[in-house]
Amino acid sequence: MSNIQPFIRWAGGKSWLIPHLKSIIENLDYQNYYEPFLGGGAIFFSLQPKHNSYISDINSELIDSYISIRDNPNEVIDILKEYINSESEYYRIRALEPKNTIERTARFLYLNQTSFNGLYRVNKQGKYNVPYGFREKWKYDYERLHIASQKLQRVKINCEDFSEKKYRIKKGDLVFLDPPYTVSHNNNGFIEYNQRLFSLEDQKRLSKYIDFIKRKSAYYILTNAAHNSIREIFSKDGDTLIPLNRHSLIGGKNAKRSLISEFIFTNIPKGVGKIE
Numbered sequence: 075m076s077n078i079q080p081f082i083r084w085a086g087g088k089s090w091l092i093p094h095l096k097s098i099i100e101n102l103d104y105q106n107y108y109e110p111f112l113g114g115g116a117i118f119f120s121l122q123p124k125h126n127s128y129i130s131d132i133n134s135e136l137i138d139s140y141i142s143i144r145d146n147p148n149e150v151i152d153i154l155k156e157y158i159n160s161e162s163e164y165y166r167i168r169a170l171e172p173k174n175t176i177e178r179t180a181r182f183l184y185l186n187q188t189s190f191n192g193l194y195r196v197n198k199q200g201k202y203n204v205p206y207g208f209r210e211k212w213k214y215d216y217e218r219l220h221i222a223s224q225k226l227q228r229v230k231i232n233c234e235d236f237s238e239k240k241y242r243i244k245k246g247d248l249v250f251l252d253p254p255y256t257v258s259h260n261n262n263g264f265i266e267y268n269q270r271l272f273s274l275e276d277q278k279r280l281s282k283y284i285d286f287i288k289r290k291s292a293y294y295i296l297t298n299a300a301h302n303s304i305r306e307i308f309s310k311d312g313d314t315l316i317p318l319n320r321h322s323l324i325g326g327k328n329a330k331r332s333l334i335s336e337f338i339f340t341n342i343p344k345g346v347g348k349i350e
């Protein structure tokens with residue numbers, strides 16, 4: 075595992091999962107690595123896959139940013155250096171209509187760093203509509219972009235639904251799955267990450283995708299909300315369910331620590347890593 079930090083703030087980021095994952099895959103000699111719900115890529119950046127990596131997400135602005143940082147980090151940084159962290163500048167840049175992918179990436183990274191909580195939210199017209207975040211001390215960490223760029227060289231990056239290209243998965247590959255939550259932890263309501271809600275039907279589709287991975291004799295690790303409907307959809311013969319609890323800060327000004335439960339499902343055999 076390496077210590078490379080994600081270059082994007084992302085809701086549902088999984089940095090906290092890294093030590094748990096490390097013990098699950100300890101001694102696992104996997105082949106290619108797949109991460110089809112990439113988001114901020116905390117897990118991808120923490121791993122050192124020996125073979126090919128295939129990373130993807132359905133959010134096209136996000137994926138364009140990964141591609142630009144892989145291929146043109148200096149051009150993106152040149153634009154970012156001209157952007158100032160102030161409320162009026164924020165709304166000016168938010169209203170821009172970028173002419174190419176590099177400009178689009180610079181705008182995306184700037185908004186991601188300076189918006190309220192780094193949220194990604196668009197209105198019905200697909201326009202980013204998160205307000206300014208008043209992060210006074212913000213300064214972009216360009217070194218982090220260069221390090222991410224190095225790590226992304228030779229990585230296959232695609233904007234697509236998770237189930238695309240499933241036929242490429244082969245024996246011994248590892249697929250890490252971190253879908254958006256459909257049901258929230260407290261059993262009511264939904265959490266929306268994107269223009270498209272990840273429905274219970276999508277969770278069932280994901281379960282079939284996992285069946286496909288297993289038929290290929292590949293490995294999967296799924297992280298999902300600890301909820302009965304999720305347990306029913308994803309419990310599979312011979313596989314392991316690991317319940318995890320963690321403390322999380324919820325709420326803005328009146329933030330309080332609350333306990334959040336998460337389920338990890340995997341077909342990695344118990345003897346391989348330290349699975350309790």
Ligand SMILES: C[S@@+](CC[C@H](N)C(=O)[O-])C[C@H]1O[C@@H](n2cnc3c(N)ncnc32)[C@H](O)[C@@H]1O
Nearest residue numbers: 086087088111113114115116132235236252254
């Ligand atoms: C919980 S976040 C992933 C967070 C990531 N593990 C991290 O550490 O930042 C879920 C991601 O799934 C993406 N997503 C939603 N629906 C999808 C779909 N049908 N196929 C692929 N990705 C999807 C969202 O855009 C979002 O980035």
